[in-house]
Amino acid sequence: MAYTYDYYKKSADYVxxxxxxxxxxxxxxxxxxxxEYDRNVQDPIExxxxxxxxxxxxxxxxxxxxxxxxxxxxxxxxxxxxRFHSYEGYDFEALAAPVRVMQILGIKRLILTNAAGAIxxxxxxxxxxxxxxxxxxxxxxxxxxxxxxEFGPRFFDTGNMYDRDLRRIALDCADATTLNIHEGIYFFxxxxxxxxxxxIRAARILGGDAAGxxxxxxxxxxxxxxxxxxxLSVMTNMAAGVLDQPLTSEEVTETSLRVxxxxxxxxxxxxRRIPCENC
Ligand code: HPA
Numbered sequence: 001m002a003y004t005y006d007y008y009k010k011s012a013d014y015v016x017x018x019x020x021x022x023x024x025x026x027x028x029x030x031x032x033x034x035x036e037y038d039r040n041v042q043d044p045i046e047x048x049x050x051x052x053x054x055x056x057x058x059x060x061x062x063x064x065x066x067x068x069x070x071x072x073x074x075x076x077x078x079x080x081x082x083r084f085h086s087y088e089g090y091d092f093e094a095l096a097a098p099v100r101v102m103q104i105l106g107i108k109r110l111i112l113t114n115a116a117g118a119i120x121x122x123x124x125x126x127x128x129x130x131x132x133x134x135x136x137x138x139x140x141x142x143x144x145x146x147x148x149x150e151f152g153p154r155f156f157d158t159g160n161m162y163d164r165d166l167r168r169i170a171l172d173c174a175d176a177t178t179l180n181i182h183e184g185i186y187f188f189x190x191x192x193x194x195x196x197x198x199x200i201r202a203a204r205i206l207g208g209d210a211a212g213x214x215x216x217x218x219x220x221x222x223x224x225x226x227x228x229x230x231x232l233s234v235m236t237n238m239a240a241g242v243l244d245q246p247l248t249s250e251e252v253t254e255t256s257l258r259v260x261x262x263x264x265x266x267x268x269x270x271x272r273r274i275p276c277e278n279c
Contacts, residue, residue, distance in 0.1 A: 024078035032115035116212035117239035131231030163228035184209030197241025
C-alpha cells in the first residue's frame with residue numbers, strides 16, 4: 001500500500017469537520033500507565049477511531065481506541081487514548097497514520113507515553129524514564145515507501161528526535177513527584193512476546209535502559225516533519241532475566257495501576273511547564 005498526503009488528509013478532514021475546526025497544538029499518545037488520563041481533557045470532543053476514514057482500529061487490550069480533542073492545562077490537545085502496535089499485525093508503514101493525521105491537524109509538539117521493562121538494573125519497577133534516544137535494530141521504518149514531500153525529505157536527521165528542551169522540562173519536574181525519574185535509552189522490540197533474557201543482556205550491552213514494543217514508529221514519523229517529541233516510559237517490570245521469575249502482563253498492569261496517580265500528577269506538572277502557544 002502506497003500512502004499519500006491525500007490519504008491522511010481524508011482522516012484529518014473528518015476530524016476537523018466533527019470537531020468544528022478544532023486546532024490542536026499538542027499531540028499526546030496515552031499508553032499503559034496513563035490510560036485514564038484523558039478524563040482530564042476539558043470540553044472533550046471524542047471521536048472513536050472506527051469512525052475516522054482511512055484510520056486504523058486498535059486491538060490491544062485496555063486501549064479504548066478514540067481521539068479526544070480539548071484543553072489540558074491551557075494546551076489545545078489531540079489525545080490518542082489507545083495506540084497501534086506492530087505486534088497487532090500492522091506494517092510499520094501503516095503505523096505512521098496517527099501522527100500524520102495529528103500533523104495535518106496542526107500539532108507543534110508530540111508527547112508519547114508507554115510502559116516498558118527496565119533493562120538498567122539501577123532502575124526499579126514504578127520508576128519513570130524520560131526517553132533520551134532509542135535503538136531499533138529492525139530493518140523496518142514507518143517512512144518506508146514513496147516519500148511524501150509535504151511531510152519531509154526522503155532522508156532526514158534524527159539527532160534531536162527526543163527534543164532536548166522537552167527532556168529538560170521533564171527532568172526538572174522530578175522535583176514535583178515522589179517517583180524516581182531517569183533519562184535513558186528505549187530499546188524497541190516488536191513483541192508480542194516479552195524478550196528472552198539473552199536479548200535483554202544484549203540490549204544492555206548495546207546501551208538500552210528500557211525495553212518496549214511501541215513509540216519508535218510515532219517518534220520517527222514526527223522526526224520526519226521536525227515535530228519535537230517527548231517520550232516517557234513507566235517501568236512496569238524489570239526486563240526478562242533481571243529477576244528470577246516469569247514476566248506476566250498482570251505484573252505490567254499491577255505496577256501501572258500502582259503508580260498511575262503519581263504518574264498523572266507528574267505528567268500534569270510537565271504540561272504546566274511546557275510553554276503553550278495561546279494560553
Ligand atoms: N518488554 C517489552 N515491553 C514491555 C515490557 C517489557 O518487559 N514491559 C512493559 N512493556
